[in-house]
Amino acid sequence: MADNGASDKPIYRRVLLKLSGEAFAAKGGEQIDAEKLYLIASQIKEVAQAGVQVACVIGGGNIWRGRAAGSEMDRSTADYMGMLATVINGLALQDALENSGVTTRVQTAISMHQVAEPYIRRRAIRHLEKGRVVIFAGGTGNPYFTTDTTAALRALEIGAEAILKATQVDGVYSADPKKDPAAVRFRTLDYLEVLKLGLEVMDNTALTLCMDNSLPIVVFELMRSGNIRRVIWGEPIGTFVGRAPADVAPTV
Numbered sequence: 001m002a003d004n005g006a007s008d009k010p011i012y013r014r015v016l017l018k019l020s021g022e023a024f025a026a027k028g029g030e031q032i033d034a035e036k037l038y039l040i041a042s043q044i045k046e047v048a049q050a051g052v053q054v055a056c057v058i059g060g061g062n063i064w065r066g067r068a069a070g071s072e073m074d075r076s077t078a079d080y081m082g083m084l085a086t087v088i089n090g091l092a093l094q095d096a097l098e099n100s101g102v103t104t105r106v107q108t109a110i111s112m113h114q115v116a117e118p119y120i121r122r123r124a125i126r127h128l129e130k131g132r133v134v135i136f137a138g139g140t141g142n143p144y145f146t147t148d149t150t151a152a153l154r155a156l157e158i159g160a161e162a163i164l165k166a167t168q169v170d171g172v173y174s175a176d177p178k179k180d181p182a183a184v185r186f187r188t189l190d191y192l193e194v195l196k197l198g199l200e201v202m203d204n205t206a207l208t209l210c211m212d213n214s215l216p217i218v219v220f221e222l223m224r225s226g227n228i229r230r231v232i233w234g235e236p237i238g239t240f241v242g243r244a245p246a247d248v249a250p251t252v
Helices: 034-048 075-099 121-129 147-158 191-197 204-212 227-232
Strands: 014-019 053-058 104-108 133-137 162-167 188-190 217-221 239-242
Touching: 014 147, 034 053, 034 075, 034 227, 053 075, 053 121, 053 147, 075 104, 075 133, 104 121, 121 133, 121 147, 133 147, 147 162, 147 204, 162 227, 188 191, 191 204, 191 239, 217 227
Parallel strands: 014 053, 014 162, 053 133, 104 133, 162 217, 188 239
Antiparallel strands: 217 239
8 A cells, every 4th residue: 555545556447437528628718628638638548558447428518518508499409419519529539549549439329320339338348348448428318417427327337336527626625615715625425415415526316326326436636647547546635425324424
């Protein structure tokens, strides 16, 4: 065991990395920032080449956010447009990973054979077993479901040991740390505490799915180089959300 609390070996052998579309976006307004894209790809490459099986689910908020479309647009139409945006991001990440020497497959819940494989659970697992990174795009293929729910569903289907939720902050806070200087970061949380406190970890459907199946979630800061490896190797960064005894309070 290393001095910083990390294991000498990865504590997770198969993970689902949840990325927001905003993680790809540049401040200047570009929808996909190449520098950010390759920083993410380099972190995934680092753990994949160490033998960790990595699957990804990516949002599409840098290109299209259906709920922001206004009340005049049909919700289902807006959501399908959002699903297509996730495919664009998935193809961009695939390109960055393969340019970095990492074999990658994109699978979509909405069939588009010319650009990606259809989502087939057993094929996805086989790709992971062969050391390929698998990117799940197109959401669940159904409107009214978020990419958080997609991440929880796909993680359970492929037998992932944890969901790694990459964000712009270094964990889950009691309030928005950008607005409230008194906000404190939680180190560990039980699923029920997240629901009770109304914390923004994942949407309630996704969180309940994880809780019912005891699938842990680790929320951490993405844009610090090496953080994906740190989480997988067990360094105590970010916030761990999982099953805790009823008499244990959230740790700050």
